[in-house]
Amino acid sequence: MDAIARSLAETGLPHLLRVAAAREAVAAGAAGDADRIAAGMAGHFLRPVINATGILLHTNLGRAPLGERSQGGAANVELDLSTGRRGQRTTSVSLLLRALTGAEAATAVNNGAAALLLALATLARGEPVVVSRGELVEIGGGFRVPEVLAASGARLVEVGTTNKTRLSDYERALSELPAEAKPVLLKVHQSNYRIVGFTESTPLPELARLGPPVVADLGSGLLDAETPWLPGPPPRWLAGEPAARQSLSEGAALVTFSGDKLLGGPQAGVLAGAAELVEQCARNPLYRALRPGGLVLAELQATLLAYAERRYEDIAFWRMAATPALQLRQRAEAIADRVGGPVAVCDSRAEVGAGSSPGETIESAALFLPGDHRDALLSQRPPIVARVEGGRTLLDLRSVLPEDDGTVEGALKQLVAGAGA
Numbered sequence: 001m002d003a004i005a006r007s008l009a010e011t012g013l014p015h016l017l018r019v020a021a022a023r024e025a026v027a028a029g030a031a032g033d034a035d036r037i038a039a040g041m042a043g044h045f046l047r048p049v050i051n052a053t054g055i056l057l058h059t060n061l062g063r064a065p066l067g068e069r070s071q072g073g074a075a076n077v078e079l080d081l082s083t084g085r086r087g088q089r090t091t092s093v094s095l096l097l098r099a100l101t102g103a104e105a106a107t108a109v110n111n112g113a114a115a116l117l118l119a120l121a122t123l124a125r126g127e128p129v130v131v132s133r134g135e136l137v138e139i140g141g142g143f144r145v146p147e148v149l150a151a152s153g154a155r156l157v158e159v160g161t162t163n164k165t166r167l168s169d170y171e172r173a174l175s176e177l178p179a180e181a182k183p184v185l186l187k188v189h190q191s192n193y194r195i196v197g198f199t200e201s202t203p204l205p206e207l208a209r210l211g212p213p214v215v216a217d218l219g220s221g222l223l224d225a226e227t228p229w230l231p232g233p234p235p236r237w238l239a240g241e242p243a244a245r246q247s248l249s250e251g252a253a254l255v256t257f258s259g260d261k262l263l264g265g266p267q268a269g270v271l272a273g274a275a276e277l278v279e280q281c282a283r284n285p286l287y288r289a290l291r292p293g294g295l296v297l298a299e300l301q302a303t304l305l306a307y308a309e310r311r312y313e314d315i316a317f318w319r320m321a322a323t324p325a326l327q328l329r330q331r332a333e334a335i336a337d338r339v340g341g342p343v344a345v346c347d348s349r350a351e352v353g354a355g356s357s358p359g360e361t362i363e364s365a366a367l368f369l370p371g372d373h374r375d376a377l378l379s380q381r382p383p384i385v386a387r388v389e390g391g392r393t394l395l396d397l398r399s400v401l402p403e404d405d406g407t408v409e410g411a412l413k414q415l416v417a418g419a420g421a
């Protein structure tokens, strides 16, 4: 057993797991399978990878790319350094979020789903939540609006139809509620799909005039439609995305969104809006179960500081999204020149991903070579994730940071040399 385990050293697994793989193989009467079992285990370990898919927010790659900002050691997660007393863990991100979105108050939880769950469980437990039938959506990863709503203890009141929901539909539903009901209006961004053609939905300002608080689940986490952190005007591919600042000024009482989509930060969820409602959410015992840890808060704070100081290059997502296509083309050509052989450059269309800006693409450039080489690229260190299109393997440079170009070049050289051998 020990000899088999030692033969698996190349997997990088600790001895304990190599022994487990050896045992499993021997128990199945196939000692020769130990490599396969160990490789299977190793494939699940988190490690840095190069995302050459051209999908900037890739769900399988943890959505927004992150830097390594963790300093190690202790941090003042709940210590207010100005008084030496116990503080609140989300105060710094709350200050930044307020300044960046115009919200009266804000707090953070572990993901967007938790933010919506907390908002509904706090404002609408046992109460009616009025939602358009066109917004009872499923976002990837099993997030279904009706199920989250049920889990929060709120009562779903569906209005309108899949393609059309008018103001009068909401008005009728509200007028039919018992006088003692405390309804909430929920507006959910459809995120990963679009209904086109014969459609109608009720804009947020009209909903806000109806009286009950409007909770807007924005999903994507665009802070401000004007993108003041970018050098030029807002990119065209953002046009369909709702933004926190504008949703709040149009009358949303509370907005919820993810930290790792268009915000470009860590997996987190944000609630922002009226101070009274945010404070109510933070006092809910559920908050204790949904609150983020110090690692997430440090990363979220760093991301929001970069927005505040207009250092968009320090947010990997925005740095990738805002690179001119010509620069990508030049990088691709430089790599292709040095690799030679069958590797060449083509135009490509990158995507935002993570359900944001569905159907929109961003001009990009890719390296390509004939055939499907995805497995060979995945076995590189670090692994490179590519895509196959029309029988060719494409490495789209919009989702690759320029620091990684040398690694991509090395991997392609190895691939080309291996194919020639």
Ligand SMILES: *Cc1c(COP(=O)(O)O)cnc(C)c1O
Residues within 6 Å of the ligand: 111, 112, 113, 114, 116, 139, 143, 188, 189, 190, 191, 192, 217, 218, 219, 220, 257, 258, 259, 268, 269, 355
């Ligand atoms: C992505 C999304 C969510 C879920 O957010 P997570 O951070 O993945 O939990 C909820 N609502 C909408 C509209 C979304 O787009």
